[in-house]
Amino acid sequence: MNKWWLVLLITCTSSQAADHGVRDISPGRLLLKEGEMAVGIGPAPATIERVLIIVHGRLRNAETYRKTAEHAAEQAGQASTTLVIAPQFLNESDVALHPLADTVLRWQGNEWMAGGLSTAPFALSSYGAMDQIIGRFADRQQFPALKEVVIAGHSGGAQVVQRYALLGHDQPELDAAGVRVRYVIANPSSYAYLDERRPVAFSHAGCGDYNRWKYGLADLPAYAEGQTPATLEASYVKRDVIYLLGQQDIDPNHPALDKSCEAKAQGANRLARGRSYFEYLKRDHPQGLNQQLIEVPGVGHDGDGMFTSPEGRKALFGQ
Template sequence: MKKWLLAVLIVSASAQAAEHGVKELSPGRLLLKEGEMAVGISPAPAKIERVLIIIHGRLRNAQTYLRSAEQAAELAGQSQTTLVIAPQFLNEDDVAIHPVADTVLRWQGNDWMAGGESTAPFHLSAYQALDEIIARLGDRQQFPDVKQIVIAGHSGGAQVVQRYAMLGHDQPALQAAGVPVRYVIANPSSYAYFDERRPVAFSHATCPNFNRWKYGLTDLPAYAEGQTPAQLQENYLKRDIVYLLGQQDIDPNHPALDKSCEAEAQGPYRLARGHNYFDYLKRLAPAGLSQQLVEVPGVGHNGDGMLTSPEGQKALFGP
């Protein structure tokens, strides 16, 4: 375990950004097979039984989400056995502002959210980067006590987690060790559907891209090569997934809500879109859906409020 953590190089630059680009640069660097991933990471407990990978949203504010996840672990009484890792998907705007080594991975705009490939120093899918991080955790020599891995995100980060749960590659080492993976998807603006059915009527003529990735399975990213829609659906329905929805996330005009026709076909606001998608999944699994939908009372579109709520704590750290 210590050997793995030594690969996270702490750098001194944690400058506040200017007008464009990320406000806070994560201080860690995780060495992947191709390039380095910017990361925030919690102090490593002596015995790591759970690893929580928290995914930031469009603001790429990984440190903010790291702190929320650490607080959630503390409130749940799990901080002594939980390691929190917060990858930061930097983009070209960020590295134009901050002093970042050429070896650090970066993406164009929001391409990372849909599994797009990095622009430098190599072409690596954002989902492949997650694969590599998770694969490290399957090394029983370095992580002998890990019993569970949780991948969680709120808002834009939840969109990433939902799509990654759909396309993510198998992890043989984790499966062999019997280490389960849970996905916690909190308040995303939209979901990827498996077919052309949508809960809200719309005009195909004025919304021709409604079923293109990231809203559907047309034009999947290169990362998904070799996987059929039937395989993707079968694998997804088997995942341990908790959909965490804020009861007050009901503003159809929220400034960060996806208001494209592709998203509007899924419902008027995030709470409705989450319920619509869960109902859709139940129709795809007539024998019974093992996934959970949990509402968080009194919370709207607030990542910290969602993760640290009693419901959020149970989703992240419960059985």
């Protein structure tokens, strides 16, 4: 049995629907330095060539995204070599609703989305949690056949993945092991820009936070300590990033769309915002940009539709 399973504590947690907090707590527990991370995890293949880490959005419905990722792997014929992991960033309202051990990590509200610190059992940035999860795959004794780690998210999860791709710490051990890392960002409401330029004219006086984190690089979280906008940009453009955009994700009134002035300065809808962001990167980095945009025809704001489409499978599995 792969040693990976030795660091998972599987528990059976019953859950009931509620008006606040998540309905389902993921059953897995992944041991990090600061506590246990709730995770959903798929069956471990005998030979693991790819790890697909799928990040949920504001609903924190990790199991839904785990199932989508497993479905996409099956459709792509990659289930026999892909391990799917869905970390669950629980918050205080979830802990109030469900019987959870004090050792399980939790955050306040949605602060985990922007790299905020956990409230218990110890302080850990949500991005630091991602670092620890990803970093363990450099162990060639446990994962001798591993070729790549793919970090993907849709909607709110895509916001997390885009910002983690920008701020995330380097993983020299993975590089030394020859393991590639790819980020797949599907239909986020907004992006973190690298300077003060925006594609849409707006009132700076009436939108003072447009360049603050999470929309820009002012007032970065503690996780980014020591980094400057210049160093972050230099690192980000070299990372393997795919922006996956649904061509029908064009509703400016979509209920889950960020309609703040900070987001509207990036475009009228998700498709426009994604196209504008990619063009912005290409203008400034016509030579050294290690990123691409893939559009999915006929699909709107639908995570399952995005990742199981032919274009989504190409982004996730390199097909």
